[in-house]
Amino acid sequence: MAANTAQHMGNLPSGMGICTTIPDIFYIPELVFGGVTWALVASTLVQPANPLGWVMFVSIFCFVMTFLWMIIFACGGHRNSSSWATADFAYHGIAAFFYLSSSVSLAFVTITISPFISSSAVLRIYRIDIAAVVFSFLSTLLYFLHTIFSAMRWKSF
Numbered sequence: 001m002a003a004n005t006a007q008h009m010g011n012l013p014s015g016m017g018i019c020t021t022i023p024d025i026f027y028i029p030e031l032v033f034g035g036v037t038w039a040l041v042a043s044t045l046v047q048p049a050n051p052l053g054w055v056m057f058v059s060i061f062c063f064v065m066t067f068l069w070m071i072i073f074a075c076g077g078h079r080n081s082s083s084w085a086t087a088d089f090a091y092h093g094i095a096a097f098f099y100l101s102s103s104v105s106l107a108f109v110t111i112t113i114s115p116f117i118s119s120s121a122v123l124r125i126y127r128i129d130i131a132a133v134v135f136s137f138l139s140t141l142l143y144f145l146h147t148i149f150s151a152m153r154w155k156s157f
Helices: 015-019 024-042 049-075 082-116 120-155
Strands: none
């Protein structure tokens, strides 16, 4: 008798399956937390422009790409191909790295303006910046978890 050498093939969900499987269950929270980060950074004073521009780029880019990625997976455009599992892992790894770099720069900018709080308007902007930092780091965590679980799924292909 020959030993069974067939390996288990991974599965990429489609349709409503993306709402019930890990790592795809992270799509909706990534969109929500990324959208909130985008809105908070957009509603604050853009000073200094360079780091906050990077945060805006990352939040908009990841929001749009994650939405498109979710639509492709929901419609079954991946056709259960292992190259899509690899691309899923790569995209979420890059998104996690982008969000980490933008979160750190946003936290740095927020810390540096804290000694200059002199009026209620500046205090309001400071509080919005703090909320943006929190949501940005939560988005980083979600993308990082998605990357880890995507790597585990990729290895099963």
